[in-house]
Amino acid sequence: MVNYQYVRYGRSEAGASLLLAGSERGEGDGREAWGGSRRGARPLPARQAAKELTLYAKIDTNRIPYDFKRMKASDYFDDCIEEIGLGLEAEHIGLSYFNYAEDSVEIIADPEQLKRVIDNIIGNSIKYMDKEHGLINIRVKDVGDFIQIEIEDNGKGIAQKDLPFIFDRFYRTDASRNSATGGSGIGLSIVRKIVEDHGGKIWAASKESTGTVMYFVVRKYQEVPNE
Numbered sequence: 001m002v003n004y005q006y007v008r009y010g011r012s013e014a015g016a017s018l019l020l021a022g023s024e025r026g027e028g029d030g031r032e033a034w035g036g037s038r039r040g041a042r043p044l045p046a047r048q049a050a051k052e053l054t055l056y057a058k059i060d061t062n063r064i065p066y067d068f069k070r071m072k073a074s075d076y077f078d079d080c081i082e083e084i085g086l087g088l089e090a091e092h093i094g095l096s097y098f099n100y101a102e103d104s105v106e107i108i109a110d111p112e113q114l115k116r117v118i119d120n121i122i123g124n125s126i127k128y129m130d131k132e133h134g135l136i137n138i139r140v141k142d143v144g145d146f147i148q149i150e151i152e153d154n155g156k157g158i159a160q161k162d163l164p165f166i167f168d169r170f171y172r173t174d175a176s177r178n179s180a181t182g183g184s185g186i187g188l189s190i191v192r193k194i195v196e197d198h199g200g201k202i203w204a205a206s207k208e209s210t211g212t213v214m215y216f217v218v219r220k221y222q223e224v225p226n227e
């Protein structure tokens with residue numbers, strides 16, 4: 001049984017946050033780290049891992065062929081999340097989605113690479129899920145010059161000592177190195193690079209055994225007013 005909620009223009013945050021609500025309001029409940037993310041619902045087959053490493057090499061030397069487009073934020077994220085919903089259904093993880101952005105708001109982004117960002121973050125939420133009733137809550141918010149995306153899970157969480165490093169290349173927490181989950185620790189470093197190449201930034205708040213929230217922003221497209 002999967003709880004799939006799909007809400008546009010939610011007026012109230014009530015019930016929107018599964019957990020860590022205090023940290024979002026800056027009450028110091030969760031811990032924050034600036035940095036970046038990647039994918040991996042399951043141990044990566046060697047060939048795919050090699051592909052990701054090749055991508056990293058390209059990203060590293062600024063050879064990633066970005067194809068930036070001007071697009072409607074709401075349409076883009078609605079489509080992404082619809083696709084993600086199908087994947088989560090297969091994993092028996094519940095999804096809530098709240099899109100607070102106006103229909104007209106546009107972003108400048110490479111749709112494919114931005115999708116990679118979301119897939120990587122969700123991939124981690126799936127991979128590090130330790131609850132019987134896994135839940136992912138995605139929020140799209142308008143925060144002035146940026147659109148902010150928040151992806152929250154109720155998985156195993158990340159220790160405070162690890163949080164500042166999760167966006168570093170090859171960094172994996174002791175907990176994930178010692179577990180059966182495969183991975184090379186490059187996912188979040190690729191994600192950070194892509195987000196930064198979009199003029200945005202990414203950070204996380206987490207509480208061990210409670211869950212994790214990944215936040216990232218992408219700049220809105222804005223007309224330059226004529227003088």
Ligand SMILES: Nc1ncnc2c1ncn2[C@@H]1O[C@H](COP(=O)(O)OP(=O)(O)OP(=O)(O)O)[C@@H](O)[C@H]1O
Nearest residue numbers: 040124125128166172173176183184185186187188
């Ligand atoms: N949603 C999450 N919940 C718990 N821990 C997480 C989450 N996302 C990331 N982490 C921790 O951050 C580390 C770095 O994540 P990253 O995606 O870069 O690497 P990985 O998942 O270990 O490997 P790869 O993504 O290359 O397959 C992970 O090893 C894990 O310890």
Ligand SMILES: [Mg+2]
Nearest residue numbers: 038039040187
């Ligand atoms: Mg990963």
